[in-house]
Amino acid sequence: MEEISEYISSWLLEYSQKSNTKGFVIGVSGGIDSAVTSTLAAETGKEVLVIEMPIHQHASQVTRAQDHISFLLAKYPNVKSERIDLTDMYETFRKSIPSSDLASEELALVNTRARVRMTTLFYFAGLHNYLVAGTGNKVEDFGIGFYTKYGDGGVDLSPIADLMKSEVYDLGEELGIIESILTAAPTDGLWGDDKTDEDQIGASYDELEWAMEFIEFNMSEDEINQRQKEVLAIYKRMNAANQHKMNPIPICEIPDDIR
Numbered sequence: 001m002e003e004i005s006e007y008i009s010s011w012l013l014e015y016s017q018k019s020n021t022k023g024f025v026i027g028v029s030g031g032i033d034s035a036v037t038s039t040l041a042a043e044t045g046k047e048v049l050v051i052e053m054p055i056h057q058h059a060s061q062v063t064r065a066q067d068h069i070s071f072l073l074a075k076y077p078n079v080k081s082e083r084i085d086l087t088d089m090y091e092t093f094r095k096s097i098p099s100s101d102l103a104s105e106e107l108a109l110v111n112t113r114a115r116v117r118m119t120t121l122f123y124f125a126g127l128h129n130y131l132v133a134g135t136g137n138k139v140e141d142f143g144i145g146f147y148t149k150y151g152d153g154g155v156d157l158s159p160i161a162d163l164m165k166s167e168v169y170d171l172g173e174e175l176g177i178i179e180s181i182l183t184a185a186p187t188d189g190l191w192g193d194d195k196t197d198e199d200q201i202g203a204s205y206d207e208l209e210w211a212m213e214f215i216e217f218n219m220s221e222d223e224i225n226q227r228q229k230e231v232l233a234i235y236k237r238m239n240a241a242n243q244h245k246m247n248p249i250p251i252c253e254i255p256d257d258i259r
Helices: 002-018 032-042 059-075 087-096 105-128 138-144 165-175 179-183 197-201 205-216 226-241
Strands: 023-027 047-052 079-083 130-132
Touching: 002 023, 002 032, 002 165, 023 032, 023 105, 032 047, 032 059, 032 165, 032 179, 047 059, 047 105, 059 079, 059 179, 087 105, 105 130, 138 165, 138 205, 138 226, 165 179, 165 205, 197 205, 205 226
Parallel strands: 023 047, 023 130, 047 079
Antiparallel strands: none
């Protein structure tokens, strides 16, 4: 994984240089994806601002995020950090909108948390001439669309989006990411509890990687077991439902003969 680490850091550095930006800003959640992304950015030697943005955050996530930030600050002199507690801002928004008894209200508010964080990251990016580095991996970004549109999906560039989740973990070990993050169950940290990604999706990342490769290589379903059939159904359902995130925004193109 050393070659991959060096390749991504070089890619980040080159992109920053070509765009005439000073460095990167990254939201740190206490998870493996943001830990690896922020470390790869730090390896460039460019300025890196890591921001912790709790909103009713579960204590374990806060601790891991703070421990990772301490790891970065101790190892990389080009890294700085901020802690912006967005709970009051989120609560002000929540209290300002009409309450709803629709079942979709909870998810809509969860996605609002991600969008508030995105706004914060781009504020600091604009302030310091930084790029917002995304933290999505290949399964999330191009497999099941497990991210918030214009939330954690709203970034300037995506350094680890061609890596499977298992590869991100391997890269984390190569980079010396702290053990508590390497062993923690993946979570998006948007629910204010310890709900994991697997709880929400109904399948593990290892299973989703299998499904993604199964479909990519057009394998036969004749000899797969019942659990594999269930995972394939989950993958296909989420992939279809989230195409609107993965595809370009539709444009109504006006025919020349009616202009």
